[in-house]
Amino acid sequence: MKIKSLLCGLASLPSLFFTALACADEGAKTPVNTTAIIMFLLFVLVTLGITYWAARRTKTTADFYAAGGGITGFQNGLAIAGDYMSAASFLGIAGLVYTSGFDGLIYAIGFLVGWPLVLLLIAEPLRNLGKYTFADVASFRLQQKPIRILAASGSLVTVIFYLIAQLVGAGKLIEVLFGLPYESAVIIVGVLMTLYVTFGGMLATTWVQLIKAVLLLSGASLIAFLVMSNFGFSFENMFAEAVKIHSKASAIMAPIAQKPDAVSAVSAISLGIALMFGTAGLPHILMRFFTVKDAVQARRSVFYATGFIGYFYVLTFIIGFGAIVLLAGNSHYFSDGKLIGGTNMAAIHLAHALGGDLLLGFISAVAFATILAVVSGLTLAGSSAISHDLYSTLVLKGERNEKKEIRASRIATICLGIIAVLLGIVFEKQNVAYMVGLAFCVAASANFPILLLSMYWRKLTTRGAVIGGAIGLLTALVLVVLGPTVWVDAFHYEKAIFPFKNPAIFSVSIAFISIWLFSSLDKSASAKAEEAAFDAQFVRSQTGIGISEAAEH
Amino acid sequence: MTPEQIRQLPEYAELIRVRKKIVWPLSIAMISAYFALIFVIAFSPASLATPISAGVTSVGITLGLGMIVLCFIITGIYVYYANHVIEPLTRNIAQKAGAK
Numbered sequence: 001m002k003i004k005s006l007l008c009g010l011a012s013l014p015s016l017f018f019t020a021l022a023c024a025d026e027g028a029k030t031p032v033n034t035t036a037i038i039m040f041l042l043f044v045l046v047t048l049g050i051t052y053w054a055a056r057r058t059k060t061t062a063d064f065y066a067a068g069g070g071i072t073g074f075q076n077g078l079a080i081a082g083d084y085m086s087a088a089s090f091l092g093i094a095g096l097v098y099t100s101g102f103d104g105l106i107y108a109i110g111f112l113v114g115w116p117l118v119l120l121l122i123a124e125p126l127r128n129l130g131k132y133t134f135a136d137v138a139s140f141r142l143q144q145k146p147i148r149i150l151a152a153s154g155s156l157v158t159v160i161f162y163l164i165a166q167l168v169g170a171g172k173l174i175e176v177l178f179g180l181p182y183e184s185a186v187i188i189v190g191v192l193m194t195l196y197v198t199f200g201g202m203l204a205t206t207w208v209q210l211i212k213a214v215l216l217l218s219g220a221s222l223i224a225f226l227v228m229s230n231f232g233f234s235f236e237n238m239f240a241e242a243v244k245i246h247s248k249a250s251a252i253m254a255p256i257a258q259k260p261d262a263v264s265a266v267s268a269i270s271l272g273i274a275l276m277f278g279t280a281g282l283p284h285i286l287m288r289f290f291t292v293k294d295a296v297q298a299r300r301s302v303f304y305a306t307g308f309i310g311y312f313y314v315l316t317f318i319i320g321f322g323a324i325v326l327l328a329g330n331s332h333y334f335s336d337g338k339l340i341g342g343t344n345m346a347a348i349h350l351a352h353a354l355g356g357d358l359l360l361g362f363i364s365a366v367a368f369a370t371i372l373a374v375v376s377g378l379t380l381a382g383s384s385a386i387s388h389d390l391y392s393t394l395v396l397k398g399e400r401n402e403k404k405e406i407r408a409s410r411i412a413t414i415c416l417g418i419i420a421v422l423l424g425i426v427f428e429k430q431n432v433a434y435m436v437g438l439a440f441c442v443a444a445s446a447n448f449p450i451l452l453l454s455m456y457w458r459k460l461t462t463r464g465a466v467i468g469g470a471i472g473l474l475t476a477l478v479l480v481v482l483g484p485t486v487w488v489d490a491f492h493y494e495k496a497i498f499p500f501k502n503p504a505i506f507s508v509s510i511a512f513i514s515i516w517l518f519s520s521l522d523k524s525a526s527a528k529a530e531e532a533a534f535d536a537q538f539v540r541s542q543t544g545i546g547i548s549e550a551a552e553h
Numbered sequence: 554m555t556p557e558q559i560r561q562l563p564e565y566a567e568l569i570r571v572r573k574k575i576v577w578p579l580s581i582a583m584i585s586a587y588f589a590l591i592f593v594i595a596f597s598p599a600s601l602a603t604p605i606s607a608g609v610t611s612v613g614i615t616l617g618l619g620m621i622v623l624c625f626i627i628t629g630i631y632v633y634y635a636n637h638v639i640e641p642l643t644r645n646i647a648q649k650a651g652a653k
Contacts, residue, residue: 102601105617106594113587113620116627120580236608243609253611254602255594265595272591276584295643299635306628310621317618536556542568543643545559545650 035361036178036368043211043369044192050207054200061402064201064409065132065384066290071206073297077304080288082209083377084111084305085216085312087370088169088436091344093313097320098339098346101242101252104320108313110272114279115309119302122280125455125541127289127298133381134286134447135389138454141533142462143526144393147450150469152389154446155283157473158439159382160423162284163375163416165435167424170371176341177348177364186424193375194417197383198410202291205376212366212373217308219366220315223347226354227322242324252324267501271437274504278440281447284381295544316347323350379420383412434485437502441480445507446473449515455541457519458534461527464519472511479503554650562649568642575634579627586623590616 058064071079089111097104130136135151167186174185196204231237243250257264279285289298323346327333333340333349340349348367352360387409396404450469453460480486482498500506519527540546559565593601594613601613 102611102613102617105614106590109587109590109617109620112624113583116583116624116631117580119628120576120583120631236610239609239614250602250609250611253604253609254613255598258598258602260595260598268595269588269591272588276587296640299632303628303632306624310624314618314621535560539556539559539565542572543559543565543646543650545554545647546556 033178033357033361033364035357036364037361039361039365040178040368043215043365047192047196047204047208047211047372051196051200051204054204054207058199058201058203061132061388061405061409063203064406065287065380065388067202067206069291069293071291071297073292073300074304075206075210076288076292076297076301078213078308079206079209079291080285080301080305081308081312082211082213082216082373083284083288084309084374085213085370086166086169086374086436087173087367088166090216090220090312090316090370091173091347091367093316094320094323094347094350095343095345097317098323099343100248100256101246101321101324102254103256105317106255108316110275111279112306112310112313114276115302115306117276118280118285119299119306121452121456122286123289123298123302124295124544126286126451127292127295128541128544128547129455129537130290132287132290132388133384134283134451135385138450138465140454141530141537142454142460142465144398146462146466148389148393150466150473151447151450152385154281154442154450154469154473155385155389156382157477158281158283158443158447159378159385159416160420161435161442162282162439163378163382163420164423164427165432165439166371166375166378167420168427168430168432170368170375171424171428173344173367173371176345177367182428183425186421189371189375190417190421190424192372193379193420194414196372196376197380197417198413202287202380205373205380206288206291208369208376209373212369213308215366216370217312217315219351219363220312220319222359223322223351223354223363224315224318227318227326227350230322230326238318238321238325242321245328246324263499266505270500270502270505273508274437274441274444274502276444277448277508278442278444278504281443281451282439283385283443283447284377286447286451287381287384288377294547319347319350323347326350326353375420379413379416382416383409386412386416431485431489434480434489434501437485438476438480441476441502441504441507442473444504445476445511446470449508449511453512453515458531459519460515461519461522461524461530463522463524463527464515464517467518468511468513468515471514472507475510476503476507479507559646559650562646564642564646564649568639568646571638571642575631575638579631583623583627587620590620 062068093104093108096107126134126137129140135148138151139147167189170189171182171186174180175182196208231241239253242252246252248256289301292298292301327346327349330353339345348360348363351363387405391408392398392405446469449472450465454465479498480503482496483503484496484499484501487493487496601611601616603612604610605612605615
């Protein structure tokens with residue numbers, strides 16, 4: 001039945017795509033790019049083929065959530081990079097470098113600096129203690145029910161905000177690149193991600209991410225290589241040309257805000273906290289560590305992932321600077337002195353300037369593939385939080401039932417897919433730029449403190465984790481809503497109640513302090529038992545002994 | 554072997570000691586390097602605009618790209634150390650724990 005409905009999906013997809021194309025002809029803003037569409041259809045065909053193959057290998061919960069644990073460290077490192085490097089960060093950071101130079105670089109660095117911490121503090125103990133989700137680790141010695149509800153809430157909030165940001169970005173991007181109407185673009189992305197995850201589970205998701213990572217890294221490498229060849233492979237030459245041409249001149253070599261006030265200084269530090277610690281609390285990233293055999297492979301995964309991600313950000317930096325110099329003065333890419341399609345299109349226009357329609361088509365298809373890989377990872381993380389953390393503890397009450405749990409996760413995937421598409425359409429006209437920041441902020445304020453303290457702090461109790469984690473989660477949400485990005489930009493009030501764009505400096509501190517406070521005040525018998533269970537947990541987190549039995553039960 | 558027995562092994566004490574010795578200094582180095590840069594951006598952005606030599610490449614751009622290199626170096630050091638120092642100890646403990 002599974003295979004049959006997959007085939008139906010396969011059969012209906014091209015027709016959906018072409019209907020969408022036919023609609024696009026009427027009110028298209030951009031000419032339809034044939035190379036891009038052929039390359040994209042090729043990607044879809046290959047990935048659906050992989051999904052078909054993966055579907056026949058996805059039978060147990062271990063297959064569905066963790067690809068049976070059979071991914072190697074190198075593959076997982078590449079897949080993590082594919083899960084993490086979004087089209088938003090590729091086009092957005094290149095665009096930011098194009099407009100502001102140095103400030104774009106700082107943003108890119110923020111997305112990278114969390115990775116060494118994931119390697120040093122999180123990856124190995126996470127793999128040694130958990131099975132499929134980070135809630136497994138947080139609830140290892142604490143009470144299952146309250147901890148899993150809290151961890152699943154943190155995961156779902158992170159996933160939903162991240163997903164909305166990606167889908168709205170995807171819709172707008174595809175509208176410009178392929179000349180498809182916004183709604184069709186969001187629906188195509190939603191249908192494909194649901195197919196990948198529902199049928200192929202983690203195995204299909206992993207391969208989609210792997211292929212995408214290879215495509216994105218090679219496409220970006222090629223553009224960066226062509227850019228550098230224009231400057232005799234010298235950064236100094238490139239910067240010198242850019243400073244000569246850019247309207248902000250040498251200001252692009254340093255922070256644009258040369259006299260920041262206290263509010264923007266605190267916001268900058270706060271954003272730094274959210275990015276650095278949020279990376280270690282992203283559920284779709286944490287989940288990837290359970291696809292490898294053991295802690296050694298988990299360590300290897302982060303090593304490769306950090307390398308690929310850092311390399312990728314160096315490429316986007318070069319691409320942004322290349323766009324400053326190589327697009328300048330070419331009327332083909334500007335209308336009224338502005339870049340056509342907005343500054344986020346800098347990398348796309350640069351591809352055309354360097355390699356004509358062929359490279360433009362390739363990069364457009366890669367951008368589409370990139371979106372699919374990221375939203376699939378997010379959807380899988382969201383549905384695992386629902387089925388593995390909520391459904392299996394609340395409905396199955398810990399009773400082990402593989403069939404029911406897998407069915408629940410498939411239903412959850414389809415529901416999440418529908419919800420994501422609807423939200424994507426609802427938020428079309430909204431400013432969603434803050435949503436990735438919000439996702440990182442929630443991850444840093446709720447998921448990260450609970451995870452870190454459950455692994456390293458003996459005195460953490462269920463009460464402390466639940467109350468403190470919930471306070472962190474709510475503080476992050478409330479302060480973002482009251483802050484300038486939502487209160488002023490989205491709700492159009494005159495003045496924000498909370499002045500800072502990013503609340504992480506407050507919400508992360510409040511989370512840690514309240515977890516500490518409520519754990520320390522907890523004198524219950526269960527708190528003593530949880531403290532006593534720490535030593536055994538720590539032995540396992542450090543040595544991995546006991547991990548194989550865990551995979552059995 | 555029970556976790557309590559493993560805890561009594563001299564190799565386990567050694568494992569915890571060597572891991573602490575590498576994990577905390579590297580984490581603190583990473584966090585302080587990043588926030589040092591963020592603080593300079595927040596409170597003294599002008600100092601980042603100075604060119605490093607006769608050209609246009611600024612201190613800021615150099616420090617920024619240096620931060621990416623630092624991430625590579627820190628992950629590299631840890632992975633090298635983990636493979637050569639931590640891993641033999643973990644294997645040793647696993648062997649002892651499995652043998653009894």
